[in-house]
Amino acid sequence: MAEMRTLHVFRGDQSGGEEVAYEVPVESGMVVLDAVHQIQATQAPDLAVRWNCKAARCGSCSAEVNGHPRLMCKTRLDAIEGEIHVRPMKAFPVIRDLVTDVSWNYEKAKQIEPFAPKEPAPFTMYQRDVERSQQFRKCIECFLCQDVCHVLREHSAKEQYFGPRFMIKIAELEMHPMDGADRVPFTSHQAGVGMCNITKCCQEVCPEHIHLTDDAIIPLKERVADREWDPIRALFRKPAVR
Amino acid sequence: MTDGMIERLRYDVVILGAGGAGLRAAIEAARPGVKVAVLSKSLLGKAHTVMAEGGMAVSFGNLDPQDCWQTHFYDTMRGGKFLNHYRMAEIFAKEAPDRVVELEQWGAVFDRTPEGRISQRAFGAHSFRRLAHVGDRTGLELIRTLQYKGIHSGMDIYQEVTATHLFQDGAGRPTGVFAYHRQSGTFCVFEAKAVVIATGGWGRMYKVTSNSWESTGEGAALAMRAGAEMKDMEMVQFHPTGMVWPPGARGLLVTEGVRGEGGILLNSEGERFMLRYDPEKKDLSSRDVVARSIYKEVQAGRGSPHGGAFLDITHRGADFIKRKLPNMYDQYLSLADIDITKQPFEVAPTIHYTMGGISVDPETGATSLEGLFAAGESACGLHGANRLGGNSLTDLLVFGRRVGIGACDYAASRQEWTAPSASQVAEAEAAALAPLDRAEGENPYQLHKDLQELMGEHAAIARNRELAEAGLAKLEALKLRSKRLASPGSRMYNPGWHAVFEVEAMVLLAEAILQGALWREESRGAHWRLDFPDADDQGFGQANSICRLDGDEVKLSTRPVPQMPAELAALFSSGQLPVRQGTDQGGHS
Ligand SMILES: Cc1cc2nc3c(=O)[nH]c(=O)nc-3n(C[C@H](O)[C@H](O)[C@H](O)COP(=O)(O)OP(=O)(O)OC[C@H]3O[C@@H](n4cnc5c(N)ncnc54)[C@H](O)[C@@H]3O)c2cc1C
Ligand code: SF4
Ligand code: SF4
Ligand code: FES
Numbered sequence: 001m002a003e004m005r006t007l008h009v010f011r012g013d014q015s016g017g018e019e020v021a022y023e024v025p026v027e028s029g030m031v032v033l034d035a036v037h038q039i040q041a042t043q044a045p046d047l048a049v050r051w052n053c054k055a056a057r058c059g060s061c062s063a064e065v066n067g068h069p070r071l072m073c074k075t076r077l078d079a080i081e082g083e084i085h086v087r088p089m090k091a092f093p094v095i096r097d098l099v100t101d102v103s104w105n106y107e108k109a110k111q112i113e114p115f116a117p118k119e120p121a122p123f124t125m126y127q128r129d130v131e132r133s134q135q136f137r138k139c140i141e142c143f144l145c146q147d148v149c150h151v152l153r154e155h156s157a158k159e160q161y162f163g164p165r166f167m168i169k170i171a172e173l174e175m176h177p178m179d180g181a182d183r184v185p186f187t188s189h190q191a192g193v194g195m196c197n198i199t200k201c202c203q204e205v206c207p208e209h210i211h212l213t214d215d216a217i218i219p220l221k222e223r224v225a226d227r228e229w230d231p232i233r234a235l236f237r238k239p240a241v242r
Numbered sequence: 243m244t245d246g247m248i249e250r251l252r253y254d255v256v257i258l259g260a261g262g263a264g265l266r267a268a269i270e271a272a273r274p275g276v277k278v279a280v281l282s283k284s285l286l287g288k289a290h291t292v293m294a295e296g297g298m299a300v301s302f303g304n305l306d307p308q309d310c311w312q313t314h315f316y317d318t319m320r321g322g323k324f325l326n327h328y329r330m331a332e333i334f335a336k337e338a339p340d341r342v343v344e345l346e347q348w349g350a351v352f353d354r355t356p357e358g359r360i361s362q363r364a365f366g367a368h369s370f371r372r373l374a375h376v377g378d379r380t381g382l383e384l385i386r387t388l389q390y391k392g393i394h395s396g397m398d399i400y401q402e403v404t405a406t407h408l409f410q411d412g413a414g415r416p417t418g419v420f421a422y423h424r425q426s427g428t429f430c431v432f433e434a435k436a437v438v439i440a441t442g443g444w445g446r447m448y449k450v451t452s453n454s455w456e457s458t459g460e461g462a463a464l465a466m467r468a469g470a471e472m473k474d475m476e477m478v479q480f481h482p483t484g485m486v487w488p489p490g491a492r493g494l495l496v497t498e499g500v501r502g503e504g505g506i507l508l509n510s511e512g513e514r515f516m517l518r519y520d521p522e523k524k525d526l527s528s529r530d531v532v533a534r535s536i537y538k539e540v541q542a543g544r545g546s547p548h549g550g551a552f553l554d555i556t557h558r559g560a561d562f563i564k565r566k567l568p569n570m571y572d573q574y575l576s577l578a579d580i581d582i583t584k585q586p587f588e589v590a591p592t593i594h595y596t597m598g599g600i601s602v603d604p605e606t607g608a609t610s611l612e613g614l615f616a617a618g619e620s621a622c623g624l625h626g627a628n629r630l631g632g633n634s635l636t637d638l639l640v641f642g643r644r645v646g647i648g649a650c651d652y653a654a655s656r657q658e659w660t661a662p663s664a665s666q667v668a669e670a671e672a673a674a675l676a677p678l679d680r681a682e683g684e685n686p687y688q689l690h691k692d693l694q695e696l697m698g699e700h701a702a703i704a705r706n707r708e709l710a711e712a713g714l715a716k717l718e719a720l721k722l723r724s725k726r727l728a729s730p731g732s733r734m735y736n737p738g739w740h741a742v743f744e745v746e747a748m749v750l751l752a753e754a755i756l757q758g759a760l761w762r763e764e765s766r767g768a769h770w771r772l773d774f775p776d777a778d779d780q781g782f783g784q785a786n787s788i789c790r791l792d793g794d795e796v797k798l799s800t801r802p803v804p805q806m807p808a809e810l811a812a813l814f815s816s817g818q819l820p821v822r823q824g825t826d827q828g829g830h831s
Contacts, residue, residue, distance in 0.1 A: 013734065029487070029488020029489065029490055029577060030488070030490050031490055034490040040737060041688070045686070045687060045730065045731065045736075045737070045738030046738050047737065048734075050284075050285070051455055052284055052289075052290070052456060053288075053454045053455075054454070055454075055494050055573065056569075057292055057381075057382065058287075058292045058454065060284065074576055076576075096735040099735050103401075106393075106401075114394045115348065117347055121343045122343050122359070124357075124358040125351075125358055126354055126356075127353065127354040130351050130354060134351050134377075137351055137376070137386065138382070140292075173349075
């Protein structure tokens with residue numbers, strides 16, 4: 001007989017809900033998403049869950065496993081001791097079961113000025129000059145950093161702060177060697193970089209190991225500070241690469 | 243609910259799919275004054291394309307200046323065993339450089355050469371280092387670039403909206419699609435002058451696959467049900483290297499980049515067996531050859547413990563591996579507790595790509611049905627009997643753009659609107675609701691599993707007449723069951739309900755694959771017949787298979803493979819690889 005484990009999975013919607021316990025036979029190397037699929041296939045065909053790649057590449061299967069924001073396809077059952085509780089991300093309104101409404105993120109994304117090349121491609125750019133941008137472009141938009149950031153999670157300050165995901169989006173563009181736009185005032189005002197108080201929780205949960213706070217948010221804060229304290233100098237230059 | 247309550251929206255061009263092909267098409271089609279809708283069954287940026295790893299093939303010649311479009315064309319046709327539509331391969335090889343540069347213009351940040359150009363890596367059966375890449379996450383780079391370009395290009399993107407039916411006028415031309423919002427379960431009719439299918443492949447029909455959840459072929463099935471011609475459906479690619487263990491990770495891709503960066507394949511005796519099967523290209527031989535070689539080693543009793551081969555890249559050193567293949571390193575460490583910088587790891591063939599699909603016109607992406615277009619993995623023609631690694635991402639760009647132009651021009655040529663009738667809508671609605679109302683019925687997950695088992699046994703890497711015939715016979719029972727699928731629960735984000743549409747599509751496409759597999763009595767590219775182990779260049783090699791739905795039945799016919807004009811044919815008759823002359827002009831990016 002296969003070993004069995006119990007998953008307590010949130011079932012419900014906007015009107016409320018509760019955790020339901022499901023028994024699942026365990027295979028070696030199994031991840032939480034495998035277990036959720038097991039439940040779907042044999043016990044609860046309508047259990048709502050997002051997933052696409054099952055390879056930690058698409059960022060669809062974000063949820064909270066025992067309170068920790070995680071990709072379900074990258075979280076092994078054998079790494080969890082004791083009970084397993086799976087709940088939807090808390091920072092976003094639940095739609096059903098493990099699926100949340102993340103549309104707010106897509107609205108914010110649209111407000112950021114897109115890449116504005118200074119000259120037509122092909123570009124001459126060196127590896128060392130693109131490494132920062134590339135680090136941020138690893139983002140799989142799982143929104144786990146948004147989920148964990150207390151500004152969005154506890155204080156629901158979604159009107160004042162775009163959240164860490166979009167700080168690195170801005171940083172990625174600002175640090176692109178061929179970008180000619182200036183997003184510094186936007187970062188300070190609309191995007192609200194000042195709301196971040198550098199707790200670094202976001203970079204701890206990022207499945208892509210992106211150094212959100214150290215490499216993006218702090219440098220962005222510096223650029224904003226630089227500009228806002230020294231307006232004359234700012235008139236004459238766009239912040240240099242890196 | 244009656245039609246009166248179903249929302250109707252009107253667009254010149256409706257594009258099904260927000261993968262690389264769909265987004266590239268939409269960017270092109272969204273000209274001023276042209277209304278474009280993109281539908282995607284997942285969230286934006288999550289499409290299957292995001293999984294692509296190794297790179298996109300383009301003959302920049304940044305590292306190997308002899309490379310040119312002719313060489314890329316030559317490799318693509320040879321890799322496809324000449325079943326490709328030569329004109330598609332020609333357009334593809336010629337236009338690829340502009341499309342990739344354009345991506346850089348839109349913000350993609352490729353890995354660089356020391357001279358500051360786009361770096362290119364070696365890949366199976368490409369004569370030169372040709373794949374523009376970003377580590378092992380090139381698909382993510384492509385989709386993110388197109389996604390952020392797209393949201394500023396004036397198109398309407400409908401996320402988590404699944405199309406279930408294609409409406410047609412009396413002449414068979416599409417008039418729109420019936421779709422539902424997965425989050426709310428409500429229906430919507432998208433009226434359209436032109437419809438583009440860019441819904442990707444159907445690898446999920448098999449159990450051991452590298453494909454994402456999305457690859458279930460609904461778009462291709464919509465086209466087929468509407469009467470469009472499907473081509474070369476028997477051609478399904480096995481990627482030689484998928485993960486083997488643990489069971490939950492079985493099939494997950496191990497990028498060809500591992501071998502591109504120097505990894506070698508070993509059998510249980512430690513022998514580098516590819517030297518025997520292809521002394522010239524060795525571990526970087528084409529995918530069909532490498533996959534079959536692993537299969538043969540396992541059959542001969544020289545397989546790895548879980549029935550595969552060993553892949554070893556330890557000699558490149560930990561730093562190099564972590565920098566060039568970070569996702570692979572992470573994938574094995576987190577899922578299998580294996581450090582690939584320290585030890586060889588097990589790999590085995592996995593279903594990866596569907597070369598067959600909706601037959602299209604190379605210039606415009608028009609299908610055999612007026613007003614219906616297709617591009618990307620759902621379309622067929624470029625790759626022939628075997629797709630070369632890296633050729634798909636570039637395919638999405640080149641033909642995504644062309645289909646965008648084709649659909650847009652066609653929509654402009656249609657003056658009048660023909661809206662789907664109320665009764666057509668009511669019928670589509672009833673069909674969509676039926677599985678929810680059926681109290682007793684088949685579980686779609688179970689039927690999906692049974693289909694996967696059938697295909698794994700009867701249309702897998704090694705085929706023969708008996709297997710294909712028996713597979714078709716078994717499929718009859720599954721077809722009957724697929725008409726009685728049931729999904730209890732509400733309409734709101736109900737995955738069981740969604741699975742019904744997927745399984746119905748896959749059962750239909752499976753029949754075309756099995757029929758093609760039975761018909762083609764030769765071995766060519768990915769299609770390996772044990773009872774006909776050789777290629778039949780003068781016979782079957784001259785024909786494409788065509789499948790069409792006639793009433794309820796899939797009918798197979800054939801069509802001659804289009805013949806190359808003399809100047810292209812000459813590239814193959816000289817016995818030499820066509821290369822760029824005067825190498826100093828190489829590398830234009
Ligand atoms: C692991 C892996 C690695 C790969 N690596 C490479 C590589 O390195 N280089 C390369 O060239 N190729 C690679 N490929 C192949 C390549 O990624 C795919 O062939 C390609 O991305 C397919 O793109 P597409 O635009 O045709 O479709 P997809 O990306 O599959 O997109 C399909 C779209 O259609 C939508 N859709 C589907 N059905 C419906 C419906 N009914 N209603 C509405 N929308 C629908 C989906 O939501 C999605 O948006 C790889 C494939 C895999 C699996
Ligand atoms: S470091 Fe800033 S952005 Fe990150 S979690 Fe803390 S407050 Fe939020
Ligand atoms: S930065 Fe990391 S945690 Fe945040 S969305 Fe991107 S991948 Fe997810
Ligand atoms: S399913 Fe794609 S990240 Fe988990």
